[in-house]
Amino acid sequence: MPDNSPSPPNLPRLRGFIADFTRLVERHSGDEPTILDAGRALLADLIATDDWLPDAYAQPDPVHYRQYLLHCDPYERFSVVSFVWGPGQRTPIHDHTVWGLVGVLRGAERSQRYDLQEAGGPPVASPSELLEAGTVEAVSPRIGDVHAIANALPDRPSISIHVYGGNIGAVRRSVFDPLTGQRKLFISGYANTALPNLWDRSQPVPHAA
Numbered sequence: 001m002p003d004n005s006p007s008p009p010n011l012p013r014l015r016g017f018i019a020d021f022t023r024l025v026e027r028h029s030g031d032e033p034t035i036l037d038a039g040r041a042l043l044a045d046l047i048a049t050d051d052w053l054p055d056a057y058a059q060p061d062p063v064h065y066r067q068y069l070l071h072c073d074p075y076e077r078f079s080v081v082s083f084v085w086g087p088g089q090r091t092p093i094h095d096h097t098v099w100g101l102v103g104v105l106r107g108a109e110r111s112q113r114y115d116l117q118e119a120g121g122p123p124v125a126s127p128s129e130l131l132e133a134g135t136v137e138a139v140s141p142r143i144g145d146v147h148a149i150a151n152a153l154p155d156r157p158s159i160s161i162h163v164y165g166g167n168i169g170a171v172r173r174s175v176f177d178p179l180t181g182q183r184k185l186f187i188s189g190y191a192n193t194a195l196p197n198l199w200d201r202s203q204p205v206p207h208a209a
Helices: 011-027 032-047
Strands: 066-072 079-085 100-106 108-115 129-132 136-139 147-151 158-164 173-176 183-186
Touching: 011 032, 011 066, 011 079, 032 100, 032 136, 032 158, 079 147, 100 108, 100 129, 108 158
Parallel strands: none
Antiparallel strands: 066 079, 079 158, 100 136, 100 158, 108 129, 108 147, 173 183
């Protein structure tokens, strides 16, 4: 009988991405434009093939979107996170305080950027953007740091892979009231308590690695 069991995740692909991104931040520490430019290409290559994300880090929640840590650099120079959105789920308006890259792996997301008013008042929305699978966008305090993200699909989850210039689950950030612009501080944390085992080299390497 044919083996119809799902293939194991191609973890060497994720391991290679993390190694490449580690070299990038080591070579260009403090050079945000270079990190975002080169990092965008690395992330686009990672999400171009959907065979590597373990199922445990792709599970939606019926009520809230989930943020799973996949890797954090030991010096917390960057972190890699999978965001899983159920139908209709969205973030509040929020900032990041560090640079970030968002790449859509499955489904589609809608990104809404905002500008904060110096005198207070509601954040000013820019036209929303549809981010389809394979799309990568960047955020940072330098180029625009305030947005909200929503699942663009009404009937199934969407998943995006985020890379941030810090341990994003431990960064003190803010959400903003859409009517008043009032700021509320938060620390997001993560949905998982265990990370993917990238280092078990006893497992067979998929041919696509």
